[in-house]
Amino acid sequence: MGRVLPLDGCVGGDPQSQRVALVRASVPDDVEAGTLAGLFRLLGDVRRTKILYALLEAGELCVCDISAAVQVPEASVSQTMRLLRASGVVDNRREGRRVYYRLADAHVRMLLDVCREHTGHEGSR
Amino acid sequence: MGRVLPLDGCVGGDPQSQRVALVRASVPDDVEAGTLAGLFRLLGDVRRTKILYALLEAGELCVCDISAAVQVPEASVSQTMRLLRASGVVDNRREGRRVYYRLADAHVRMLLDVCREHTGHEGSR
C-alpha cells in the first residue's frame, strides 16, 4: 500500500487538524469497510442487478424462471444465486426439485428502491 | 453471451409461464441495469466506501483532509473523487487552492445508512 505522510499536507496545525482526527476515528476500519463494500459490490453487477430487481418484482422465483426472466443460462444463474445467498442477500426455499429464491430482508429491498429513485426511474408499481 | 433456450426449461405451459413473462417485461433492460449496477459498483470498493463514510460523518472535506482521514495518497484520493463526481455521487466546491467534496444528495446518504444498518453496525452517532 502507498505511503501516506502522517502530518504532512495542508493540515498543518489549523483547526481542521483536530476535526480530521475525529473523522479519521469514525471512518470504518478495513474489515467493516470490507463488509460494507462487499455488499455494494455484490449489487454492482448488471446480471445480479437484473436478477435482484426481478425478485423485487416477483417476490419469489426458481432458478429456471430467473433464467427465463433475465435471459441468462441456468448454470450462470445458479452460480450467481450461490454468491447472493452466501452473503445473505437472498434466501431460498426448496419445493420438490425446484429451489425458490427471494430477497432476504427489507434492507435489500430498500437499497434497490433508493437506488432506482436516485437513477431517476420512478418505479410506479 | 451464452445461449438461453427460449421456451425450454421448467416453464412449459404452466401458469408460471405468464407470470415469468410479466416479470421479464419489468426487469430493467441492459442500459438501465448498467446504470443501477454502476452506481452500486461505485460504492463497492473499500477505499471509496471509507471516503464516502468519512464524508457522511464530516459533511465536507478537501482532498488532503480525506487523504489524512482514510490514509490514502492524495493522488489516489483525487482520482477516486473524480470517479465519484463523474457519477454524481459527490459534489465539489472550490475555495482558493482547495477543493471541498461532499455527498451529492440524500439518496446517497440513505444508501450508506441502510447498508450500515444491514451490516449490523448501529452507528449511534
Next chain:
DNA sequence: TCCTCATCTGCGTGGATCTTCAGATAACGT
C-alpha cells in the same frame, strides 16, 4: 515573476472477478 502547495491526469502492471463448459448431485414420475 518565481516558488510553493494543492490538486489533477496518463500510463503500465498486478490482482481480482466474470463467464462458460462439462460433469456431478438431487428429486421426481413411471
Next chain:
DNA sequence: ACGTTATCTGAAGATCCACGCAGATGAGGA
C-alpha cells in the same frame, strides 16, 4: 430401478479495474 429434469459445482480463460508513480496544471504568496 431407470431416465429425465432442475440445480449445483469446479476449473480455466478472458476481461476488467484498482493502484501507484511520475509529471502536469492551477492558485497564492513574496
